[in-house]
Amino acid sequence: MVAVKGVGGYQLVCDATDAAAVAALRRRKCRPDKPFAVMVPDLAMARRLADVGPVERELLNSPACPIVLLPARPSSPLAAGVHPGTSRVGLFLPASPLHHLLARDVDRPVVCTSGNLADEPRAIDDAEARTRLAGVADGFLTHDRAIHARCDDSVVTTLGRQVLTIRRARGYAPTPMRLPVAGPVPALAVGAQLKHTFTLVAGDRAVTGPHTGDLADPRTVDAFEAACRGQSRLAGIDPQVVAHDLHPGYVSTRWAVSRWPAERRIAVQHHHAHVVACAAEHGLAGPFTGLALDGLGLGDDGTLWGGEVLVADLTGYRRVGRFGTAPLPGGEAAVRAPFRMALGYLFGAEDLGTPPPTRQLTDTFTADRPADEVRALRAMVDREVNCPRASSCGRLFDAAASILGLCHRVSYEGQAAVALEAAAGDVEEEPLPWRLVRAGDGQDALWVYDPLPTLTRLLRGRAEGEPVRRLAAGFHSAVAAAAAALVERAVADGAPPVVCLSGGCFQNLRLLSEIGGRLRGAGLEVLVGSAVPVNDGGISFGQAAVAAARLAEERERKGETPCVWASQDA
Structure with a gap:
């Protein structure tokens, strides 16, 4: 087990074909079941481990070098403990010069996972890494180039020719995305609790930070605050308003409430944020039908939701x-x-x-x-x-x-x-x-x-x-x-025939394919997020779109001249 200094933090690396090494890494990292990502030196080795189609080949070879979830080959030499409980394996090619050298010299598939214990943020400081990973790594492969911004590896998958982002981080974040309605004042959307991200807004420019993780760990909250300060400085956005989830127990909600006065806070229902994230990515500002399928989110009636059909636009919704x-x-x-x-x-x-x-x-x-x-x-x-x-x-x-x-x-x-x-x-x-x-x-x-x-x-x-x-x-x-x-009953009752699919359940490709196929067969237009994750990693982008639209609507209602920040690509 070796701790390797990567692009956005340390990673833990071991031989992916060695069952004992993989099992030891799971014990030491306190990660008993969740699949590990595997780095391979080239496409030829990737093809020996998994089925790689033309779209997946382009993703593996792209400058972003994301982890690509692929159907594993039955004859794969990978240890069974690499991806237990699933037939898909996450592969990626080297993403830095050091990784290229490592992959060339080792010349075999290696587990390459974040350098942390379960649920902690990954280590980025050399001294911190030697302390926190001392009980996990047998050695350290490092260098003298400082890591200024913590960033996990991005994860993507495909359905046919469609690319679906599971985790938007290294290689993709913080590339700006456009909002259908420009916000009149700069804003910050602080996301949900799990798969946490934040989004900064200036005009129609939305800058979503990289995946943070589960905010339950205090060190993850510190990492979120540091990333938010750094991204705000880099993007030149000083937020004047904050958007947050309805759930009072989310750390992100408590953070927003404790630091911002009520008149500068905008609460956004969880599933409204989900479906708006999809709509906003596709530039849709008008009414649409949203199908949100996920785990749990607090509804506006105080109960827990997670299987919802909404008639919505960027500013509001109706549950149908x-x-x-x-x-x-x-x-x-x-x-x-x-x-x-x-x-x-x-x-x-x-x-x-x-x-x-x-x-x-x-x-x-x-x-x-x-x-x-x-x-x-x-x-x-x-x-x-x-x-x-x-x-x-x-x-x-x-x-x-x-x-x-x-x-x-x-x-x-x-x-x-x-x-x-x-x-x-x-x-x-x-x-x-x-x-x-x-x-x-x-x-x-x-x-x-x-x-x-x-x-x-x-x-x-x-x-x-x-x-x-x-x-x-x-x-x-x-x-x-x-x-x-x-959805079809809602449309028959007058809901818009454009349907936005979102929520973590749509990471299930079989469910996504079957629902999408049925809705298209009924003559409906179906949209799903691509650059924006369908899981809670896309919540902050949805919150940002809702906040911008509500602020713009309020400014227009008051008859005030919009004071929109100039949009610029960073």
């Missing part, structure tokens, strides 16, 4: 469809334990007219789990103790992965969904049962996807020994069919 709700037993604990989420749906799913699965079916599922745990969780759900409800697509995927025995506990965000996507593979299967229900009264009525028929069929199939791959594929098809139907 959603997924059925279920309790999260233990709150945050349910996010880390898909088994809890499965019981939340099976014992406490929203009553939308479908009877819950029989006791016999649920007993079949819980038979191999500790009886005391099942009883305690059922009591929590029945008594509604620490069980916030959520209309979340991500949590529905967690429940399905647990029901199929793929993943009962996770060590990184999205692990259960990754396992479910990998299990489905490219199997073609008819959708499992699903249904839509009209819920609410009058103007508050909206279409709701009832997930209980889908999950009950999963339970039955599992109990009867049906192949997991077929059930996982049928589950994907059911969710895609239900989500597309929600």
